[in-house]
Amino acid sequence: MTALARRAGPVLLLLLLWQLAATATGGQFLLAGPAEVAAWLSDNPGLVGRALSVTLASAAWGFLAGNLAAILLVAAAMLWPPVLGLLTGLALIVFCLPLIATGPILRVMMGPGDGPQVVLAALAVYYTTLIPLLAGLRAVPSAWIDLVACLGRGHLAQLVHVRARAALPYLVAGMQIAAPAAFLGAMVGEFTGAERGMGVLTVRFIRDLNTAALWSLASIAALVSIAVYLGVGAAGRFLRLERPPVILAPPRLPQGSAGRRLGRAVLLAGATLVLWWGGMEALGLNPFFAKRPPDLFAALFLAPDAGATWQALLQAAAQTAVFVLPGYLAGLALGTGLAVALSLVPALSGLVTPLAIALRSVPVVTTAPLVVLLLGQGALGTIALVALMVFFPTFVACQHGLQQAPGQILDILRSHGAGRVPQMRHVRLPAMLPAFFASARMGVPAAILAVTVVEWLATGRGLGNLMTLSASLSDYTMLWLTVVLVTLASVLCHGGVAWIERRVLRLYAPEQVEG
């Protein structure tokens, strides 16, 4: 009974705060409270049920396909390590492709139906599974690997018996991050012309000024995400019989001379160009909207209006950068800070975790007007929305990272009477660093994705606006140029985070870098 009360208390508090906020902003068509939401849902159960089943099906197929793709990619890379760099590079590039641009192209290629929704859901999840999984597969006690080698077994045995098992907690973390992302991906996919689903209804109700219906959809999306998050977590606890016993093996970070790094970059760029150009030719995509590399080269360097093209691109990029950098950093700080705070004061978890998932899974289209009203049309609102999108993966990854602290070392500290704070400083934080940096890398495309969506839907500035404007004016050359620019920027920032990671780990956790 008291346990039930402890769990129900925070939820009731959240509902009360929500109702108060709705009452305070009443008459502005911004926010509907739980009472209105419940009333609307009980009036329209069939409509919501059908929409939910459609979107849930797309999200589930996308979730399955995306996670399977991530697992297969990682397994391939583990069995044949030389392709690891190329595979993760290509995976990153595909993940960075802005969905505002890929959505309509998928629709033209796949025609009416669920295709684009499923693909966008899969694209939204595979990378957030891939990166923790890679971290996890490397986070293996090196003695176990030596044991496998001593027994004369190869990569496959190492993968099946040692690495896969060690990677399980990381896979669970990845899937927990992926669950709301899949749902959002499916909803955004519906914006490309789907007949039914939660995304279609969201667009309808925004125009109809139907606040109760809009927040009902958002509440359902949040509840589904919370349920899946908790379900995946429970499944993970069921599978994970013991905590990681000893200190982590060194993750193999990309090393090598400047020349070799340059070689890798050239190889990746070449493979991308081949896949891009070759893929378009193989699929016979119409050059009206499927621009090839030479089209972009001509627009940038040969066309008479190349100067104007450069100016439009750079101006939009500058407008976006101003928002995305502070938002990204704020999101990282918020996610890490919250994970650390919950680890120090676990009692807060019941209140904070559902709120965190809800904030992440309520679609930006629903929250954007509220945040913009609270924080203004200017920088603050956009930065807050970007931070909101970045903080959740960081929060989840850091929580898992904090739990990776070796139990024996914690026992030693406890036996010396060290409190929670010294435990945090000396053991948990260093143990969290690989997970933190993994989430910082994942956060780069997420932040750029977030800022372009906010620019598209709310502020009408920067690259997100340039993309939608170009698409509506059939200026597909400009659209593809922004795709290349956004992707390139994401990949470079990603590289920058990896560079910082090497230096930080060398200082604070040298055993994870050298060896």
Next chain:
Amino acid sequence: MTFDRMNRRDFLGATAGLAASAGLRAQAAWAQVPVALQLSWLHSVQFAGSYIALDRGWWREAGLEVSLLQGGPNAPVEPPVVAGNALVGISAADYAAAAVAQGAPFRIIGVAMQKNPFVIASLADNPIASPADLPGKRIGMAVSNTPVLQALCSLNGVDIAAVQIVPTQYSAQPLVAGQVDGLLCWETDLPVAMAIQGIEAHTMLMADHGYALQSQTYVATVDSLATRRKELVALMAGEARGWDACRADTDAAAELTVRMFPDAGMDLPTQQLQARRQVPLMFSDLTDAHGFGWWTDETVEENIRILSLLGRTVTRDLWDRSILEDVHAG
């Protein structure tokens, strides 16, 4: 005739009739030519004429199996027509002109919205009744629509620099909440939503102040015009007949729309009001004289002038009336 009085022979006869008509249908289906019409937005009475034509089997009778491809906030409209996935697309004159500038081989073959539906919506206690009221006002709009406001201002001698443009999501919420004084939107969407919520908005139709740009235009490729004339004529004939029926009974058109798409979250009063407000934009003395979708050399000249204000240079070749001439000749 109640069921228990229906005897066995009647029943058999009815079944045979059903079987015969099924056979006929199968034969007709064999002769059907599949064509797609790419809509520019989510299903709503905005496309009611198409639903009526589909529902009453007018296209089927003409040998067409028409599928209506829904649009959306991030849906491609022009590419499916260029790529041939859709025979006809619904675009506006400015978007069609932009696509042509990018190499799309488009022709406008019909004009559904004779009057441009863009309005400046404002609240009754702070109305924007004419372009002269614009200076000093905060106008909420998608930044991408700046050229539209720019064109309105130059047509009416208003300095656009004196108007404060506020980028907003496409929703009436910022106006209702007092964040802006006016909204650049369609007569048939946000003001309708406000009216249904009990907020009466004042709307200034931009078409009444010189903004004569055609909207909801039907576009097809030059190639289709050369090789698929028969299908184009049949498709447009169904559209014309469907829209005439919609005009005759807008409430019935709204009911059909809501019934055909039960999962689209449409509200009947909203759709009825939208249908009532859009019909006056679609029909004029010109269409009464010549038929649905019509235009003349004068309206083309006017559109070329407005397009040049929007920064688009087009020639008269963009318009091809031959399909409509066939439709309305018979």
